[in-house]
Amino acid sequence: MISQKINYLNNYFKIAFLNIKSNIAGNIFALSIMSFSFFIMLFFMLSYINIYNYMLSFEKNNTMIIFLKNTNNKNSEEAHFNKVRFNRIIASNIINKIKKFKGVKKVKYYSNKLSYKFMIKHTPKIKSILAKIKPAYFPKIIKIYFNSNYISKIYLSNIYLRLKSMRHIKFVYYSKLMEDRINQFIFFTKIIGFIVLMFLFISSVFVSYSAIKLIILRKQNDIEILKLIGATNNYIKIPMYIESGIGSVFAFILSLILLFAIFNIFIYYRFNNFLAFFKINIIFLSSFDVFIIFFVALLSGILGTYFSSRKFF
């Protein structure tokens, strides 16, 4: 009984490979279309994962950053000296006000020079570019650290509104605000992503459907003969499932390799310096994410075969 099953399995694979071999051109065509749609699926997944990852980094972060307005720029030494002093006064006024807020743990002021040094320290890869820029062009920043039990959204947005209305403050940036915006953005990417994924899924089902349909049409005569001498439906269908399974797994592997290669070349060698500036950490798909798309890929192959072989038997 078991040996019979093995013989069958052996046979199914043999037939599947013969079918693949008998229509190399058509199969390569189907394969490339399928790997293209799987590639886009993977790419969407990658984008989503990275946005999500970026958002997670905010949750750990309970700081608020205030960018101060730059005062008029005069080039004389005296003016410069006055300016520095003037800035200090403005900054310390603001800091004193902030320190009265509840939940503030620490307030730190970065003058133009300090923020310049900060940038150089944290983005060593673009040091040479930064070195060419005058420190005066860097922003004056006040950074507020909150106690972690004070960082409810309402509380922070309250402070945000108060700070924004103050004089000399250019704009206020805080993680939760970004988080909200990103949440909105993610909502749309989710919807669009879902629509695109569905579309790609249906199209790859259709591709495997037509690939198998083509085989059935071409082999219709053979199939009829096989059935006349006692082949069961399974005997005819299983090799087709194997074939489309092999096809979609192959297409998936191809698309994954392609994505991985592009990921490495593009992100690491071109954009990493640039992205480091924003402290964005780009990650690749986890094995679980890959598995999800793999499952979708396999499912599309199997469904395509199911639909194409349903009418015939």
Next chain:
Amino acid sequence: MIEFTHVYKSYDKNYILRDLSFNIYKGEFVFITGPSGAGKTTTMKMVIAMEKPTHGQINVFNEDISAIQPKQIPFLRRKIGFVFQDFKLLINRTVFQNVALGLEISGVSGSIITKNVTEILKAVELYQTKDEYPLSLSGGEQQRVAIARALVQNPSVLIADEPTGNLDFETASIIIDILKSFNNKGTTMIIATHDKTLIELGRARVIDITKN
């Protein structure tokens, strides 16, 4: 073993078989005869459930096959060797692969397939052409490939539809000899033919489907 009782068959209200009844017993050698278009092929097809009778009952191996489950049809067909009038060989497979089909679909292992196919090809004297493709063979050789494919599963019944269709007398008698030898080993033989000389050559029971 095969039992037709009051079988009628029509295509579009056009009856080609009327009230056909006969019995074929185990180990028999039987000719089914009638002029061209009388319904011989149709009669045979009904035995392996390729066609359904319009009325009447057909029992094969004591089972009413007009009520057979579609899932059971393949297993019925594996017990009955069928040599088609048009051979129905797969043109993209070699002689050996064609004969092996029946065993492959039954899940027989490769070594046994090689052994049995070799044996049957030697019995029909086609072993030397085992790697050729059907279209490169003569009509008589193709006929023997079809017979070998039907016999390789060692069926208890072999149905042959015009096995000597348009072959010369020499080749026809070779084929009849082959069929007789398998009949002697116990296979029930049912041969459809309109060829009088073949019937004389076979010297066996004749069922005329037009006279029932």
